[in-house]
Amino acid sequence: MQKYLTYQAIDFAKDERFQVWVLSSSSDEDAFWNSFLRQYPEKKTEVAEARRMVLALGQPHPVVSESARVRIKQGIYQQIKEVSPPTAKRQINPYWIAASVLLVVAASVFLFIQLPQNKVLSTGYGEKKVVTLPDGSEITLKANSRLRYAKVWEKGSDREVWLEGEAFFHVNQQESQSDKKTRGSSNYTSFVVHADKGIDISVLGTEFNVSSRSEEAEVALKSGRVRLEFQQNQQARTLLMKPGDLVEIKHEDHQVLHKQIDIDDESAWKENMLVFDAITLAEVAQKLKYTYGVDIVFQNESLAERKFKGFMPSDNLEVLLDAFRDLYGIQIDRHENQIIFSTKPSADMIE
Structure with missing residues (x-):
């Protein structure tokens, strides 16, 4: 007790x-x-x-349901011989032109077949997906997010994905065949997440959460090791993260915040929960916009700046709004995708 x-x-x-x-x-x-x-x-x-x-x-509630990296085969164009520029005395054989065109077309088809094709997955508002990658790593993709990766990953090459939105990563350790031969069995290929604004997260076997939105990016590490590479004031920066670290990168003013957090709270959305750790209602509204595609309008600035700490179900917006209404005495009016928050003068609000 x-x-x-x-x-x-x-x-x-x-x-x-x-x-x-x-x-x-x-x-x-x-x-x-x-x-x-x-x-x-x-x-x-x-x-x-x-x-x-x-x-x-x-409460019972329903579950709501590419500059691709191009790798061109070396020597493919060696099959196409350069033709000397024509002179006034030299006639160009039309059959040569036709043959050259056919050769270029054939080479293009060959290139298309040889290039790794990308797979693109996306989620709508209020939706999440679990994705298994070619190496067996598992990604849980949050609502309103997009993930891109090659359908086939070559052994010994970096495993790369491109993320827009938010996702939780459980990365498998994957041993490189070349490393086996040259350095023994202790080395693994890198797993790289490319986020917005040139942010790269390089990891070995680990679990972490990445959020990449227009205003800011966040990386939270649950276990393992992460090397975070990004630009700050036009300078390249590198941060090594340890379990429990959260790094926030704000794109507009280039601020970088590095702190320790409860990682289970950061990734609670996987279990259909949203956890808010003493953030303003304006920040809560931004998270709801990304998750549900709704715009929350505050009747006055003081309401937007009030702090909220707690957790709510994330798979049903109406249940969440009811909880806000009951806990804070907020009057909530909804018009399609716009939600208006206003205060009730007689409400006994929780501070």
Whole structure:
């Protein structure tokens, strides 16, 4: 019981025993939590808020459902002999022209066949997909995102993907055949994620989350090693990340923030949850825009700057909006894809 004395609402809501008490009818749990509240009445507000979070999450709701890198075979054009420029005394045989055209066409067809073809996957608003890559690595693609990669990866070459949006990566260690012969069995091919604005994430076997949007990019590392390469003020920078690190790169003002976080919160969207760690409602609105394609308009600036900490279900927008309405006393009016947030003067808001 003592451990709960330091808990805030979000901690109670994430506690399995607390969830059992809220969502089931157990006399033992009733006795425990009622006794706890009698002994520590100062926790009633936190417990009440946590109950509302768990109940909102527990409601039944439906699950909502290329500059490609070109590699040209060496010597392909060696089959095409250069023809000396014609002179006034030399006649060009029309059959030569026809043969040259046919040869170029044949070479082009050969090139097309030899080039690795790309696979492109995308998700709509409110949708996510699980993708298995050619090396067995697994990617969970978040809503409103796009992933591109070659259908076939050659052994010994870098494994590359291009991401627009957000995804969680579980990368397999993949041993290079050339490394086996030259350096032993301890080396692996690199896995490289190319994000927007020239950001490259190079990794070995690891788990990490990448968000690449127009305003900023974020990389959060759960396990393994990551080398992050990007441009800051027209200078190339490299950061080595360790588990629990989050790096935020803001494109407009070139700010870079490097801090430690709870990685499970950062990737909670995989389990149909959105976790907000004391961010403004304006920042919450931006995340909802990317996930659901809705524009949230604030009636006044003070409402947009209010802070929110907690977690909500991410697979049903209406449940999430109901939770905001109940927790913060916000009046919410929806007109198709526009949602208006306004305050109720008489509402008893949670600070």
